[in-house]
Amino acid sequence: MPKVASPLLTLSNIEEAANNIKGAVISTPLLPAAQLDAITGASVFVKYENMQATNAFKERGALNKLLHLTEEEKSRGVIAMSAGNHAQAVALHAQRLGIPALIVMPNGTPYVKVEATKAYGAKVVLAGETVDDAKKEADRLSEEHGYIWVHPFDDLQVIAGQGTIALEMLKDQPDLDTLIVPVGGGGMISGIAVAAKAINPDIEIIGVESELYPSMYAALRDEPMECGGNSLAEGIAVKVPGTYTQQLVKEYVDDILLVSESQIEEAINIFLTRLKTVAEGAGAAGLAAMCAHPERFKGKKVGLVLCGGNINPRLLASIALRQLVRLGNIIHIRCNIPDRPGILGEISTTIGQLGGNILEVSHHRLFLDVSVKGATLDVAIETRDNQHAKEIIAALEAGDIHVTLLSSGEMRF
Incomplete structure (x- = not known):
């Protein structure tokens, strides 16, 4: 049954956002992925948002928000809290538009994201362990200095900007049956869902x-669920989704699925x-x-939607090596x-x-469970x-x- 457009956000808002950001944000390719077809049994088309200037989709919403500021608001400067991608997006386009920017990031944010944000000219403050902790410090600084908030997800102009992803995907491939979207605070999936359903x-x-971090999953079902832990997907590690986004997700989104850390790790390696x-x-x-x-x-x-590609290179290398161990291409004996x-x-x-290739050797004489x-x-x-x-x-x-096998992945003896 067709869904009625939400009074919060309409297709026309998203189309307006597309016109606003045109030329300043890349219209990324949507490409078929036969390699993924063989793995999933579906016909998969990947939206490469990791090809944006900041390597993530966040530029769309951030720029749309900044373009709606008055001259007086621009002079006061903007503030944002982010685990990295929204931070870089705000920093890049604030610098381009001549707007001072202060970004509050969690302490555990990958250094590549922190350094990239600073490189775009923004001042960075590290505070707290999660984006929710960082928001508390950003709220305090905003109140103290009068900065204008550029929220990473709970802002209708930001949501409209993220919705432009769906416009591009359905223009390039109108017969898509399903869109799969990562969810943190819900800004991207809200905008995409409004546009796509329209x-x-x-x-x-x-x-x-x-x-x-099943925050939106719990909100969709009206069930309290615990959120917390050190996630590989820190960009969607959000304990409390937005007020606007919860309403839009409940109205437009068909389902939320949960994935484990090991499943995320495997998917990174497949990409x-x-x-x-x-x-x-x-x-x-x-x-x-x-x-x-x-x-x-x-x-x-x-x-x-491959929404971002900002990952610590050391972590990426570790994931690739761990997968080789899982598959038995590297063994430790x-x-x-x-x-x-x-x-x-x-x-x-x-x-x-x-034909084996020795990668590393460690010789021990002092282990007490071995003969002298x-x-x-x-x-x-x-x-x-x-x-x-x-x-x-x-x-x-x-x-x-x-010989004792120390690590073997899927090997069985």
Whole structure:
């Protein structure tokens, strides 16, 4: 049944926002992803919002809000609280428009986001452990200095700006059955849902949250749920969704799905290895939901919003390596060995002759569970696959080396 346009926000508001930001914000590509089709069983089209200047969708709403300020408001300066993407968006476009900007960010915000925000000319204050904690400090500073708030999600002009994503997606691919959108405070999914339902009342809008922060999931069901923890998807780690966004989500969004930290991690790795693109935790949440619930989307044409790609490079490298361990492409073994000359050479020769690549070696003589005439050797080995790893271990044991598998991912012996 078609839904009546909300008095809060209409398609015309979002179309106006699209005209406002045209030329200053990139109209990002929506591309088919055959690699994801094979994994999910759906026909997937990815909206690459990680290609924005700040590598995230937040520029749309931030710029639309800034363009609505009066000259007097601009002179007072703006303030925002953010885990990073909204911060960079406000900083970039405030600098471009000549507006002073102060950004309050949680203490745990990845350094790449903090440094990028400073590079755009904004003053940064670190406060609290979550965006909700940062908001309290931003409220205090705003009241003290008279700064104008640019809220990351609970502002109708911001929501309208984020809704322009749906306009572009449905222009490029009008026959999409479902849009999957990561959810934190709800600004993006609210704007997308209003626009998409106005264009196609039958389209399905699915939100995705981290299991650690199911705030909108709980609001949609009118159920209290605990939020908290150190999430890989810090961009959507919001304990309390917005007032406007809750109303719009309840009116327009069909469902909210929850995903685990391990599912988010796997989705980041799929984007990296299969599509050769970078997704931060929040940006990968939609794909995580598709992988976790393939039956839900099988056979459908799905628009997937990759909303951001700002992730700590060290964390991204760690995720890629952890996945290699899960798949058995890297194994860690412990060898109990006699403490005699030549034993290290024999072990490395055996591994090398079978095509294994030794990545790291750690030699221990002081472990008390080993004979005083013996030692332990911890070895990290790159292998072709699980079977190859098993062959290497079997060859070592055939040479009277006792081997313990320390990490093996999906390997079973």
